[in-house]
Amino acid sequence: MAFRESQYMTGTVNIVSALPAEAKPLMDHFKLRSSQTDHFKIYTNSDDNVRLIISGVGKSAAAGAVKHLTKLSSSNTSDGWLNVGVAGHASLPVGTLVAAHKITDAGTGRAWYPTMVLDFPFETASLLTVKKETHNYPADALVEMEAAGFYSTASNFSINELIHCLKVVSDNRNEKKLDSRSVTEMITTHLDAVESVVHSLLRLSKNLRKRRAVPRELEHFLNRWKFTVTQSHQLEKMLRRWQVIFPEINPIEAASTDSKNSRDVLKSLYHRLTDATVEASQL
Amino acid sequence: MIDTIYIEAAVRQHPRTSVILSRFPKARLIPCERYGEVFNPRSQDFRIQKQRPALILAEKFDNFILPAPEGFGIGGEENFYFSHILNCLYDCRYCFLQGMFRSANYLLFINYESFMSAIDRKLGETVANKTVTFFSGYDCDSLALESVTGFTEAFLPFFRERPRAILELRTKSVNIQFLLDSEPFDNCITAFSFTPEEISKKTEDGVPPVKSRIKAMNQLAERGWPLGLRLDPLICHNGFESTYRRLVNDIFAAVPAKAFHSVSLGPMRFPTAMFDTIAKLYPENRLLAGPLHRSNGMVTYQKEVEEEMTQFCRSLLSEHLPTEKFFHCTPWC
Ligand code: SF4
16 A cells, blocks of 8 residues: 555654662563663664663653653554553562553553453552652552652553553562562563564554554645645545545546646545445445 | 543543443553543554554533434434443444544443433423434444443333433444343434445444344344434445345345334535544545545535435335434434
8 A cells, every 4th residue: 555664664662760770671572772872872773663762760850751751653653552660569479470451550540441352361459659669568459659740641642552660670568689680680571572572563563653643645736736735635535535435546647637726626536436436245 | 342441530440430440350441530641642552542442431411412413303302312332343434433533442431321311301401392312422322331331231221201202313333232132212212324235234344234233223123113214324326226225125125114103314425624533544445535524613525425325215115214304314314
């Protein structure tokens, strides 16, 4: 189909981790190389479709890191986002991997609900983002310091279906494994599960990008005739329909005959589209 | 079928919540304060959610009963609709719900008794001998999620006692067991909507085959329940005459004409903004690509095409039913 290839051939997933100890196993697993180190450390794979940023600790740091990454991508409204790190939980065993199904900012009380459309091969739980490290565990929820900042900011750019938080339990009422080595080891244990989530997000991101891609011919039309802003919106809609109804016919050629100006072009495309007939089997 | 259930804090202890939760012992339960936190956020994608919709259990506080759109009716002197649930089990490509809500999750308002009180209030406001129709399948399919909602089980006894309140159950499902197990009464109309099998297979994902629905109609007719037939929306395609003729013939070969309380025909129409939202969700879809036409803020087939299809189907139906049974119940006409 006539889409700009680079726009939809791959999806993108951005991973945000607070600490180098959390990021290290992900960098090794996804073969990420350092690509930028001005304010944040950013790592990407060779296809530049899996990126990781080390945000530092806290809600604002996570929010800042998300904003920073969005500036590097021109199609960031269809990116996948993943916050990977460690969290405390009153009773879950240390080392358990959990996806957040509800994220509450303890400071404001505001809550976000990552859409549960992925097949998480592990459990999900509520999560509370607090300002300061605590070992006062909430009942039945993970507790950590970044997710609310990460989620609230990422959802300004992408959609809830593509934004998720994965946390490995690092401490509970009876046990704490908070040193860097333990954190790296615990994340390493779950790399296969993280990878399956990354792949699901890449697929969703790619599909979304493909769905939203601008028809390739639009640019040719805009270069050839002069369209007002309203007309170019109309043209874009017509070209989308065109590629579904007449995938084999080049719309430029179809519109060129007898079209002196943009109005003629729109009229000619419009008539072809509204006169088209359809078989039940094509629906 | 449902693996995630959001529950508003206020309905956590509601007896209907317990019944529903007992049907999904393995579901992930997520508490929320108000359903809007889950259902309304801007950054959601209806199409992706539709792959795996969650259930939201909530309480409704107002606007229980709303006036039906102008000209919408099946013989009652006044017409209203109510929505105990928003969204649908099925996935019809022409469904306006895709363009209306940001979320594809099933939002179920479990305080049925509040809907009933509002219906009583509405009846109280109307002249005592007037018939009033209440459409229940406007923002959903009335029966498709019956096994989850227990909607007919709760509402049939209520309407049975109020003969001047006509209940329309609008459906494409075959979930009719509760109706078959109940004594029929005249003021509950089970209205089945159809497109021809060839169209249904392509555009109505998850909907039971036409044959099964005709069988369900026949079972209800034999049991004595009044039926409605809705050819809605009429879908334009080459050879529509033969596909619609076959559909109508198949229906009337199986279901006695006297069982029909009403029939209606509905063109495919969308307000422009709603259509644009839907077309963006499914840009590759052939049905939505047309031939469609924009005029007066609506997206429709060309007037002549629409009229030709309507006239043709009207004459098909007139072979079986008197014109007094023809009504109009399509929004935005
Ligand atoms: S059955 Fe009705 S409500 Fe359900 S998806 Fe189809 S058109 Fe929409």
